[in-house]
Amino acid sequence: MREEEYLRKQREIEAKRIAEKRKLEKEVEKVAPKKPKVEKVVLTYDNITENILVTRLRARGQPIKLFGESFEQRLERLKEVESKEERHVQVTFANFMQAKEKDLTDEILLGKTMEENIDKDADVDTSPISVDLLKDDREKALYLIPIYLKRMLRIWAQVLQERPDEVKRSTEGKLAAVLQSQTADHLKPFFKDLKKGRLPEDVIEKVADIIYHLQIREYMRANDAYMLLSIGNAAWPIGVDSVGIPVLTVGIHERKEQEKLNTSKIAHAFNDEVQRKWIQGIKRIMTFTQNQWPPKDVSKLMG
Structure with missing residues (x-):
């Protein structure tokens, strides 16, 4: 009982103290x-x-x-x-930062290397790249496509190199450099498969179509070609059952017909992780190109 009485008094004292404090604050x-x-x-x-x-x-x-x-x-x-x-x-x-981040000295060396490579490829005209060129002169198209993409990567690196030192040292500046370096790494399998002829014909056609529209600053159409490359345009064969619920209508006898879908409808970004990464790398180059050379007509900008 004495303990309870003591605790009660302490609570009263604490309540009075809090009340006085609030009154003083007011x-x-x-x-x-x-x-x-x-x-x-x-x-x-x-x-x-x-x-x-x-x-x-x-x-x-x-x-x-x-x-x-x-x-x-x-x-x-x-x-x-x-x-x-x-x-x-x-x-x-x-x-991630330790693997990709480069100090200012490495950036200077990288910038010199990029300038040398740009001068080396400066005489190569990539404007003929198109789906028509791929059909008429396949060897020339396969020769020009990697030159254009590598040129964009080098120009991107050079733009980052020309930034002020305080921007380079900032977190955003470092992440921008990491993004460019990561994109270059992700595109290496694409260049390798293109050289060895392991890429499907429809993939090469869509990449050529993207590059063609990038060079004429038709970024909206380039984005349309990119969407076809990444997710395709195949529609699911959907019907309705007896109670009105949508269902897939692919049956046993229809599977062979579904296997004959045009290759333009394939979602290549879902094939494997390596392919998804280089497709994403092409998208990053598209974004850089649009920011670097914006069109005069804003309706041609991709979202």
């Missing part, structure tokens, strides 16, 4: 000029509630409660999951 607010008050609530594991614990576990794909698991055990499980998640993000970003 008096100060009346005298002091009004300023926007921003309160920052820092949520720690000490003051986490049941609802927040459940929300954070669900967001990470974890069960909200295991059999016989107490609140403290669930909290420890959340700590472990979030700690692994944070370490994974930090390590992934650090490895």
Whole structure:
């Protein structure tokens, strides 16, 4: 009883102290000029509630409660999951930047190398690249396509090289350099397969069509060709059943006909990861080209 009485008095004293503090704060607010008050609530594991614990576990794909698991055990499980998640993000970003980031000295050397390569290919005219050239003179088209793409990569690197030092050293500047370097790496398998004749004919045609429209600054049409290359234009054969629910209508006897779909309808970006990456690399070159040489008519810009 004495302990309960003591705790009661302490609560009363604490309540009076808080009331006096609030009263003093109100008096100060009346005298002091009004300023926007921003309160920052820092949520720690000490003051986490049941609802927040459940929300954070669900967001990470974890069960909200295991059999016989107490609140403290669930909290420890959340700590472990979030700690692994944070370490994974930090390590992934650090490895990515360390693998691709170059200091200013390397950038200068890279810039000189790019200038030499640009001078080497300066006399090569890539304007004839088109689907018609591919049909009329396939060997010449296969010779010009990699020259154009590599030229764009070098010009892109040169543009990054000419940036001010403070821009190069910034996080955005480093990420821009990483993006260019990553794109060059992703396109290497494309150049290799193109040289060895391992690419399907429809793929080469769409790449040639993209390059043709890029050179005449018809970026919207280049994007249309890119969409055909990446996701194709095949429509799913969908019908309706007896109760009005849409269903696939490909039967046993229709599979052979479906296998005869025109190759222009194939979604090549879904073939494998390597092909998806170089297709994405072509898209990045398209974006750089549009930013570097914008069209006079804004309706020709791709989204």
